Amino acid sequence: MSTEGVQQPGLEDEDLLEGWKAIADHLNKTERTVQRWEKAKALPVRRLKSGSSEDQGRVFAYKTELDAWWQEMLTRPDGLTPEPDRPPGHSPQTGPPPEPLPTRPWHSSSFWVVITLAVILGVVTLLRMPDPAQNLRPQPSRSRVTLAVRQFRNLNDTSGNDTSSQDFVAVGLTEEMVTHLGQLHPQQMSVIRLTPGYAAATLDRLAKDIRADYVLEGSIRQIANRMTISAQLVQVSSQTVVWGHSYERDVKELLRVQEEVAAAITGEVLNNLPHTAPAARExxxxxxxxxxxxxxxxxxxxxxxxxxxxxxxxxxxxxxxxxxxxxxxxxxxxxxxxxxxxxxxxxxxxxxxAETAAKKALELDSTLAEAHVSLGYSKLVYEWNLSEAEKELARALQLRPDYATGHQFYAYYLTAIGNLGAAIAERKRALELDPVNPLLTSALGEAFYQNREFDRTIEQNSKSLQLDPSYAIALVNIGRAYEMKGMHPQARDAFEKVLAVAPDDPAVLALIGHEYALSGEKAKAAGTISKLQQLSTHKYVPAIYVALVYTGLHDLDHSFAWLDKAFDERSEYLVYLPTEPLADPLRGDPRFSQLLQRLALKKIVIAAAP
The missing domain is CATH 1.25.40 (Serine Threonine Protein Phosphatase 5, Tetratricopeptide repeat)
Structure with missing residues (x-):
């Protein structure tokens, strides 16, 4: 539904888009698609009525209105039909690829929490201030502010051979910032942790890649027993620093700062914003x-x-x-x-x-989402207790709905029960919460693999390699997808790249052994089995790896014999057999159904590849 206008928009308005082509380009769609959306989805397009006959009927739109409409459509059940195009305003990544990052935010405590809370006080205060430029003309706003957090820089001398003792403090403080800011006001503020590869990224690139509104950055320096932490908040649209502060304390006195900062948080933030994070403890x-x-x-x-x-x-x-x-x-x-x-x-x-440790963590803090995820994963892959696994994983997401790792692990449960569509949705949600994470990018590709969308598997894992060219799991997923497509040279090339770095990795040896078998090189496949058995004399080699090679050789008797050994070992990967494409040759054998019954799993009807 278009909005009729009576005034001609000024050409100098940076928010203005004139004509169907400009509107379509902003939304990264075709002109035909956006014209259809105007009628079917009430895309906010305006038309001129005044002016010359040539001007009358011209269409225009405002970027802010289109962006707000897009965000609304994404949240509606009857919103946009999934398409491969990018969200509005996004463009392909350029520049150096980011590096891999952790997927699990950390819990709060001690000195770093003190400094974190102080920085959050300044950040939230600034984020709640209206942008003066927005008063010039009423504009619809996006549903949430996007705050990007760069990894804090370690300013200490790193010329020595071992800098990890200094680096982990900077990494840890960055994680604290992401965790606390993400929990403070999740409905109105989306917090994205940037990979180290974005350390030198321009504000324009951050605006295009992740639509960042603000960027938090800082540094740490320790001299003797004194620690200085500096932080600043940059507004992307104006490219100006809107807040900054430095904290200097004696290392021995840091814990006592907690009461001082907690009082400031209580007095100036909590009265105005919902805050569900637990109080910091020493x-x-x-x-x-x-x-x-x-x-x-x-x-x-x-x-x-x-x-x-x-x-x-x-x-x-x-x-x-x-x-x-x-x-x-x-x-x-x-x-x-x-x-x-x-x-x-x-x-x-x-x-x-693992279970003992997770239960101890929950005994000390029943609200710790990380521990619920750990316990739920063990219930799933080790105890084969699906109901308890679902309970723990769902509890983690109830405690922290925006916990990316929680969504990733809930997808493991959904994969095990054969709900692959929901598993893909959970992986997509995890990636939305942490969009430049190579692990989560690859995890979505693995979900496509389980759903037999092999081209999308290769495409998604290739994106992961753009973020981290050394991420081996992405190469493994690409190799499996090429093998299932019958593209054996490409599959072998992916596996060999991993083996060039880790020549005795049992998992990748098993995969390339399976590839040898499917390619008809049975002698090489048998040689791989011998090598795996030789490795097992001095390290643990899961029985399921040997079963995989025998499956490729279509030697099902030996394959099921080794799967029985894997069952006795309680191999964690057994729960994914119902949907694992490499297990397809086993499905018609009655022993496969019997194995799934022992695992308390249901046999899944496998659809043909899309």
Whole structure:
């Protein structure tokens, strides 16, 4: 439905779009699509009635009105039909690719919470101030302000060989900012953590890529026992600093600042804005720094870094046995070390320890979403208790609806029960909350793979590699998709890129062994089985990996024999067999249905590839 206008818009108005082509370009659609939306979806297009006969009937629109309309359509059940085009105002990424980032926001405490709350006080106060330019003409506003947070810079001397002890403080403080700001006012403010690759990104690029309204950035410097933290808030539209502050404290006195900042928050923010985050509690400084360093290494996602993170979380709980987030960190490490592709620990060793740690975290803090996710994941992949898994994962999202990792892990549950459409929707929601995260970008591609949308799998995981060219999981997903498309050279090339860096990785060896089998190179496939068995003499190699190669060889007797061993190991990947494309040769065998029954899973009717 168009809006009739009586005045001719001024050509100098930067918010103005004249003609169907300009409107279509802004929305990244065709002219035919936007013309249809005007009639069917009430796209806010205006028409001139005054002026010359040539001018009469010309169409125009305002960018702000179109953007507000777009946001409204995205939230309506009967809104826009999904299309591959980008949201309005978005353009392809340019410049250096961002680097991988953690997906799990951290819980709050200690000195960093003190500084976080002080910065949040300034940020929220500024974000609530009206933009004077908006008073010139009434404009519809977007549903939420988008705040981008750059990783805080470490200004200490990094010329030494080991800078991780300095870097993890900067990384940890950035995570605290994202977590607290995201919890403070989620209905009106969307908070996006930027990857380090965006460290030098211009404000114009941030406006185009993620439609950022504000950018929070800062730095940390420690000299002897003095710590200086500086933060500033930049408004993207005006490209000006609208708030800034520096905090300098003696390291030994940092915990005592908490009461001072908490009083300021209570007096100046909480009376005006809803704030559901729990009050910060004091924690032993050494325990908290060990927790931060543990998260730093956990986010690197290698077997070596996970093992180091495990030691750091254990050190943290030894110092302060009442600090719940460190127990959640322990649970996260054990679960990943017992899961593909890391599989450094047998599941029957890793997951009981993970559950114990997660339950301890919830005993200390029942509102800790991270611990509910950890417990729910263990219930799903180790205990095969679907109802309890759904309960814990849903509770995490109830506590933190905008928790990207919570949506990612809820998608694992949906995949296991065969609700692939809902799993894709959950992965998309996770990516909306953290749009420049290579892990979540790849996870959506994996959901497409489970749904047998192999072209979309390759496309989505290629985007992940643009964000982080070294992200091995994306290469694995691309290889699996090419193999299912029958494009064997491309599949082999993807797997070999990973093996060039990690030649003895059991998971990727199994995948390329399956590829050898499908390509008719049975001798190479048999050689891969021998290598996996040889590796198993000095490290844990999941039985499901050997079963995979036998499946490629269509040796189903050996395949089911090794799947029985995987069942005895309680392999975490078994829950995904109902929809795993590589398991298709097994589906017609009665032993497959029997295995699913033992896992308390239902046999899924597999649709043909779209």
């Amino acid at each position: 924690v032993n400084r050494e325990a908290y720094l060990a927790y931060l360093e543990g998260r730093y290494f956990w986010n690197k996602r290698t077997t070596e870094s996970l093992t180091r993170a495990l030691d750091l979380f254990q050190h943290s709980v030894t110092i302060d046995p009442t600090y719940a987030p460190s127990y959640a960190g322990l649970a996260d490490c054990y679960e990943l070390l017992g899961s593909a592709p890391y599989t450094a620990l047998p599941p029957n060793q890793a997951f009981p320890k």
